[in-house]
Amino acid sequence: MAEEIAVPAEVPREESAEKAAPARFDWWGEAKGLFWLILAVLGFHSLVAKPFYIPSESMLPGLMVGDRLVVSKFAYGWSFVSPTIPDPVAIVKDVVLHRPVDSWSVQLPFIHGRLFGRMPERGDVVIVTPPGQSSDYIKRVIGLPGDTLAVRGGVVILNGRAVARGPLHYRDLPVDANATCDPAQYYGARTVLPGGRTVCRLPIVTETLPNGRRYDTVDLEPDSPGDYYGPVKIPADHVFLMGDNRDRSADSRFALGGFERGLGGPVPYENLGGRAEFITFSVDGQATWNPLTWPGAFRPGRAGTSLHPARIK
Numbered sequence: 001m002a003e004e005i006a007v008p009a010e011v012p013r014e015e016s017a018e019k020a021a022p023a024r025f026d027w028w029g030e031a032k033g034l035f036w037l038i039l040a041v042l043g044f045h046s047l048v049a050k051p052f053y054i055p056s057e058s059m060l061p062g063l064m065v066g067d068r069l070v071v072s073k074f075a076y077g078w079s080f081v082s083p084t085i086p087d088p089v090a091i092v093k094d095v096v097l098h099r100p101v102d103s104w105s106v107q108l109p110f111i112h113g114r115l116f117g118r119m120p121e122r123g124d125v126v127i128v129t130p131p132g133q134s135s136d137y138i139k140r141v142i143g144l145p146g147d148t149l150a151v152r153g154g155v156v157i158l159n160g161r162a163v164a165r166g167p168l169h170y171r172d173l174p175v176d177a178n179a180t181c182d183p184a185q186y187y188g189a190r191t192v193l194p195g196g197r198t199v200c201r202l203p204i205v206t207e208t209l210p211n212g213r214r215y216d217t218v219d220l221e222p223d224s225p226g227d228y229y230g231p232v233k234i235p236a237d238h239v240f241l242m243g244d245n246r247d248r249s250a251d252s253r254f255a256l257g258g259f260e261r262g263l264g265g266p267v268p269y270e271n272l273g274g275r276a277e278f279i280t281f282s283v284d285g286q287a288t289w290n291p292l293t294w295p296g297a298f299r300p301g302r303a304g305t306s307l308h309p310a311r312i313k
Contacts, residue, residue: 045084047073052127052138052276057179058243058250059125059138060218061171061202066178067282067302069138071127075275077117080108081129082273107134114270119144120239123213123309127273128241130256130263136273139251140215143240143266150231151253154219154246157231158210166206168219172199174299177285185248186220212312220247229253238266279305 054067181200208214224247243249254262287297
């Protein structure tokens with residue numbers, strides 16, 4: 001007797017069509033993936049490093065409007081200003097309604113101390129959140145706890161001794177859409193070079209701190225309001241911060257908030273958000289929505305510039 005061979009029954013057309021139908025988009029899975037990605041980015045920003053954009057000229061000549069930096073969040077340990085917590089209301093106001101906001105982040109209430117905290121070194125460039133505010137400033141650490149600091153005729157005096165200053169000299173900075181060399185701020189500084197290029201010629205004085213770290217400052221006026229200050233004794237766990245563009249910087253020499261928008265004297269070290277490490281890139285502000293204009297907007301020679309001041313040995 002011949003062996004019977006089983007023949008599979010024909011699959012119904014309805015079932016075949018059902019198997020061939022494309023799978024539905026997993027919205028929930030995608031939302032979870034996006035959530036974890038955002039959480040990872042915010043965690044990196046809060047604990048490791050974050051980008052920072054230079055919005056003002058208070059740190060000329062070393063930092064220009066349009067510079068993008070990397071700020072290490074772990075350099076001094078972590079404090080209440082370390083977490084990056086997005087503020088949806090501020091983001092909508094800025095992006096959608098085009099209303100100015102101080103920050104896209106929510107500021108936690110003040111908490112004493114830092115986790116694995118340590119003091120910055122004199123001369124460090126740091127990000128600081130003024131007490132009671134949410135916006136970030138970038139300044140240089142000049143005074144440490146226990147120091148007595150004063151300014152006389154634009155000369156910083158630390159513990160009774162004037163900070164060493166080199167001779168006055170000049171530096172030419174490029175003029176562009178982000179660095180306009182506004183005549184109201186820098187009278188007579190606009191200079192046209194023989195080739196036709198316009199530069200901002202600024203008077204420079206090199207300072208050398210007691211620990212040997214040196215950097216350039218801009219000295220525009222002989223008797224500006226910040227040229228006379230103190231003396232003050234810097235309390236424990238506080239630092240005194242100044243901008244390198246001494247006559248155009250709202251820093252520890254000026255009142256907190258209000259018209260002066262300063263830091264109100266020595267700042268608690270809990271308010272330091274991190275240390276500026278290096279410039280990633282810099283743009284001159286002339287790019288438009290057209291991607292073809294983007295490459296030409298990069299300032300040459302600034303990418304990779306270290307923000308750690310040189311040290312005399």
